[in-house]
Amino acid sequence: MENMTLLDFARGPGLQWALWIFFFGVLWRVVGAMFLLGTKDRSKHRRNHYIRDGLRACLTRSAPAHAFEEKIRFQHLTGYAWHIALFVSVLLFAPHILFFESLLGFGWPHLPNTIILFSAAIAIGVLIALLIRRATHPVQRLISNVDDYVSILVVLLPLISGVLAFAHVGARYETLLALHLLSVELLMIWYPFGKLMHTIMTFPSRYQSGTFFGHRGVKA
Amino acid sequence: MRNDQFLGEYLRMQGVSRRGFLKFCSATASLMALPPSAVGQVAEALATARRPSVIWLSFQECTGCTESLTRSHAPTVESLIFDAISLDYHHTLQAAAGHAAEEAREAAMEENKGKYLLVVDGSIPLDNPGYSTIAGISNLQMLEETAADAFAIVAVGTCAAFGGLPHADPNPTGAVAVSDIITDKPIINVSGCPPIPVVITGVLAHFLTFGTIPELDALGRPAAFFGQNIHDRCYRRPFYERGQFAETFDDEGARKGWCLYKLGCKGPTTYNACATLKWNAGTSFPIQSGHGCFGCSEPDFWDKGGLYQPISAGLWGERDALLGAAAAGAALGVGSALAARARKKKALAEEEA
Numbered sequence: 001m002e003n004m005t006l007l008d009f010a011r012g013p014g015l016q017w018a019l020w021i022f023f024f025g026v027l028w029r030v031v032g033a034m035f036l037l038g039t040k041d042r043s044k045h046r047r048n049h050y051i052r053d054g055l056r057a058c059l060t061r062s063a064p065a066h067a068f069e070e071k072i073r074f075q076h077l078t079g080y081a082w083h084i085a086l087f088v089s090v091l092l093f094a095p096h097i098l099f100f101e102s103l104l105g106f107g108w109p110h111l112p113n114t115i116i117l118f119s120a121a122i123a124i125g126v127l128i129a130l131l132i133r134r135a136t137h138p139v140q141r142l143i144s145n146v147d148d149y150v151s152i153l154v155v156l157l158p159l160i161s162g163v164l165a166f167a168h169v170g171a172r173y174e175t176l177l178a179l180h181l182l183s184v185e186l187l188m189i190w191y192p193f194g195k196l197m198h199t200i201m202t203f204p205s206r207y208q209s210g211t212f213f214g215h216r217g218v219k220a
Numbered sequence: 221m222r223n224d225q226f227l228g229e230y231l232r233m234q235g236v237s238r239r240g241f242l243k244f245c246s247a248t249a250s251l252m253a254l255p256p257s258a259v260g261q262v263a264e265a266l267a268t269a270r271r272p273s274v275i276w277l278s279f280q281e282c283t284g285c286t287e288s289l290t291r292s293h294a295p296t297v298e299s300l301i302f303d304a305i306s307l308d309y310h311h312t313l314q315a316a317a318g319h320a321a322e323e324a325r326e327a328a329m330e331e332n333k334g335k336y337l338l339v340v341d342g343s344i345p346l347d348n349p350g351y352s353t354i355a356g357i358s359n360l361q362m363l364e365e366t367a368a369d370a371f372a373i374v375a376v377g378t379c380a381a382f383g384g385l386p387h388a389d390p391n392p393t394g395a396v397a398v399s400d401i402i403t404d405k406p407i408i409n410v411s412g413c414p415p416i417p418v419v420i421t422g423v424l425a426h427f428l429t430f431g432t433i434p435e436l437d438a439l440g441r442p443a444a445f446f447g448q449n450i451h452d453r454c455y456r457r458p459f460y461e462r463g464q465f466a467e468t469f470d471d472e473g474a475r476k477g478w479c480l481y482k483l484g485c486k487g488p489t490t491y492n493a494c495a496t497l498k499w500n501a502g503t504s505f506p507i508q509s510g511h512g513c514f515g516c517s518e519p520d521f522w523d524k525g526g527l528y529q530p531i532s533a534g535l536w537g538e539r540d541a542l543l544g545a546a547a548a549g550a551a552l553g554v555g556s557a558l559a560a561r562a563r564k565k566k567a568l569a570e571e572e573a
Binding site: 007008011012013015016019020021023024025026027028029030031032033034035036094095096098099101102103110111112113114116168172173174177 | 449451452460461462463464465481482488489520524525529530531532533534535536537541542544545546547548549550552553554556557558560561
């Protein structure tokens with residue numbers, strides 16, 4: 001194609017490069033972490049319920065510890081609201097399913113667009129609220145680094161551009177769709193190298209912590 | 221119609237009523253995005269217009285554009301308007317052949333120097349002039365010769381406007397669009413495979429009315445016809461909004477007339493008047509007939525993924541490259557872990573020492 005448009009680039013070479021970098025980075029991180037697990041633990045075996053301890057940690061860490069429950073209620077609730085809204089917006093919107101189907105070879109049922117729009121609005125609203133809180137709360141500000149802000153930004157951009165593309169607001173549809181895809185590509189490129197890797201690492205690392213503590217007789 | 225006859229006079233002779241004529245003028249003004257107050261001006265200009273000379277050149281094409289025009293819902297006022305131009309050269313439609321036909325073209329060019337409209341359908345092959353010739357004259361030579369004294373050029377169809385199907389990868393003839401060759405004349409791209417007949421006559425009506433070319437979009441197409449995308453004007457749009465899609469061409473969704481996005485409809489990225497003007501006397505258009513839009517009025521529509529592939533589907537390219545990237549990442553991961561272990565071992569050894 002001699003006259004490649006922005007959308008052609010976003011759907012083709014841009015997407016291909018982003019996917020290659022994504023897979024390269026994710027494999028690097030995951031395989032690297034897995035190979036680190038093989039170190040010998042010199043501690044005495046105290047319990048023999050590794051799997052149960054691992055799974056238990058996955059569950060118990062999904063709810064706040066009782067002692068902190070009141071203090072972190074806002075993060076807890078907004079965290080759940082944000083992740084559920086993101087899950088619905090990304091994985092249950094018909095055009096997104098077609099996108100995944102073109103890569104994976106299979107699709108799944110979608111939800112009506114009204115629900116998708118509603119969840120996207122919640123996701124955007126909650127993420128902006130969390131961003132403001134992170135930037136203004138003294139403790140959160142102290143423990144935040146560039147990775148946190150960049151990670152929030154690269155997730156926020158596809159959400160906003162996606163809603164604009166759906167509503168045809170601000171520019172021609174193909175331009176908005178191209179910008180939406182490019183923002184997703186930015187997310188894919190950043191993903192393995194920042195804190196967004198938690199989406200892959202969260203449960204394996206919880207499981208690993210659970211078995212590690214169980215091995216040493218700690219109920220975690 | 222004689223060359224010195226006014227168009228209004230000719231139409232009256234053909235039995236077109238004043239009411240029918242004004243109706244057409246209103247539609248034309250509306251199509252050209254003119255205010256209602258301009259209808260009178262359009263009517264007056266059309267009624268007193270003399271027929272302009274039009275030379276129609278057909279290059280690498282399938283004759284679909286001519287078919288579209290001539291097999292439109294004739295006889296209508298639009299077709300009479302078309303009759304009312306002096307089509308001095310069109311090698312598919314004219315009676316003359318061979319050298320006589322070429323002489324007619326040369327005579328029309330000479331008599332109407334600087335005033336005639338040049339209509340082109342088909343792309344122009346640049347790799348080898350022998351791929352497409354007319355009376356031994358290469359397409360390139362004929363275009364350059366004829367365009368030199370034209371008032372403006374109307375590139376009819378996607379082949380003439382953007383290269384079209386002959387230009388599709390791997391472009392074996394080196395096909396290019398008219399605008400790739402002629403750069404010093406106004407060019408109106410009336411794209412489509414084929415274009416809507418009313419759009420062609422609308423552009424001619426604009427020329428007859430104002431003696432100028434209409435306002436064009438970024439791709440050189442008349443903004444009045446190509447200003448909005450098909451998705452925005454599609455009667456199935458509410459189904460898209462509600463997330464109701466046909467999954468196959470004969471499922472329950474297809475029977476209920478749901479959105480064809482999942483079946484590869486390119487309406488959201490295609491700019492044309494199909495959803496408003498429609499085809500066959502305003503009867504229907506592809507989406508209304510149950511088939512998604514191909515996006516035929518857009519450049520390189522043939523090379524933008526599968527015709528039945530949804531717009532949101534990615535063009536992922538070769539899977540081998542993906543596997544290579546994953547393998548390289550895994551190798552780096554193993555290497556990083558081994559290096560970390562070695563560092564740890566060294567640190568422990570130093571500590572013990």
